[in-house]
Amino acid sequence: MALFGTDGIRGVANRDLTAELALDVAVAAAHILVESSSNADHQPTAIVGQDSRASGEFLEAAVVAGLTSAGINVYRVGVLPTPAVAHLVAQSKADLGVMISASHNPMPDNGIKLFSRGGGKLADSIEAAIEARIGEPWTRPTGRGVGRAINDESATERYLSHLLASVSTKLDGISVVVDCANGASSRVAPEALRRAGAKVIAISDQPDGWNINENCGSTHLENLRAKVIETGADIGIGHDGDADRALAIDAQGNDIDGDQILTILAMGLKARGALKSNTVVGTVMSNLGFMKAMKAADISVITTAVGDRYVLEKMIESDYCIGGEQSGHVILRDFANTGDGILTSLALLQEMKRQGKSAQELAGAMVRFPQTLINVKNVAKEKLSSSSLIAQAVGQAETELGDSGRVLLRASGTEPLIRVMVEASSDSVASEIAKRLAEVVAQELG
Secondary structure (H helix, E strand, O other): OOOOEOOEEEEEEOOOEOHHHHHHHHHHHHHHHHHHOOOOOOOOEEEEEEOOOOHHHHHHHHHHHHHHHOOOEEEEEEEOOHHHHHHHHHHHOOOEEEEEOOOOOOOOEEEEEEEOOOOOEOOHHHHHHHHHHOOOOOOOOOHHHOOOEEEOOOHHHHHHHHHHOOOOOOOOOOEEEEEOOOOOOOOHHHHHHHHOOOEEEEEOOOOOOOOOOOOOHHHOOHHHHHHHHHHOOOEEEEEOOOOOOEEEEEOOOOEEOHHHHHHHHHHHHHHOOOOHHHEEEEEOOOOHHHHHHHHHOOOEEEEEOOOHHHHHHHHHHHOOOEEEOOOOOEEEOOOOOOOOHHHHHHHHHHHHHHHOOOHHHHHOOOOOOOEEEEEEEOOOHHHHHHOHHHHHHHHHHHHHHHHHOEEEEEEOOOOOEEEEEEEOOOHHHHHHHHHHHHHHHHHHHO
């Protein structure tokens, strides 16, 4: 099975993702990096960051050891969001970035995300090349040839400056609750919002190494909802463990998902004449309500495969400025080349301020269609496209739904399962059709 998934390497720390593997990956990445360097006299540099998991401590040590032993100078930036590492790689013209995080996964997991020069995620071909080089014999540098490890004390402030450079409308008068998931945003998210002028109430902002994503953050919005209602705040923002995404709660306690945030920001850009090519990039999983809202606003939508890396590839290819996913990954390319939850929250609050509207009013521009997703496990996913019986069942479902819904069957990229997604005008219709299709998939491919 491939080592790299859709977003780096991920698994249970110290079982799947060991210190030995982290060191080997770092060495292999260093070899690819050195060979691709256009300047043989230049000693390559890397930025290494981590989220707040305890396992990140030994994994960071292993990554730093691997890189420095291979002749790379490493700048440790400590606990910072994934998009901070991406930004710092670009800002400092580093050759490589390494983020040790399992994002929204539970605490026992951890992961390694790699960034190339410029702060972009590595291409699939580079990841494959790194994987192929793991464990190969190599000549180790000695003396002045080894790398150095430096603690970068200025990294947090530089990232905050970058975030605040995106703020053209002060947030004075807006009260916000921010749930930091006891993760990488615990220090910088509240500080960025305060410096932008908002009144900030921070929750789940006390990481202890074990409590990251534990009943908090963007995957558990209950605490955020309760705090927004209790304090009478204007809006709540929920981050995941590495803060590359953001979801929101309005003052009435309603969820605002990534598609709704994308709708608000795209319409705001269009109103200011700043929406490049009058286009926003979504994915095949973008809600039908998002598609209809964009059509009503006369904004074109381009869809990609699921994964913010694919959204970014399309944005770069055609020079689009905004794209994202329902999960809350939003990419604002005028400011960043990766999803950044704090940047997204600043942009969302600025739209509230500019338009003088509540979060609920802004989110009302998109009516979310009920969506049912069923994972059909242990099936021959490679046979999905060749099954005439499944194609017939899908066609029948699409005829039933007409313009009031849609069907998507998608094979998982990492597991032997098919994802059956149905959107409809009601939960009951979506659920009934999804269950029916799931049964057909299980019978045909199980």
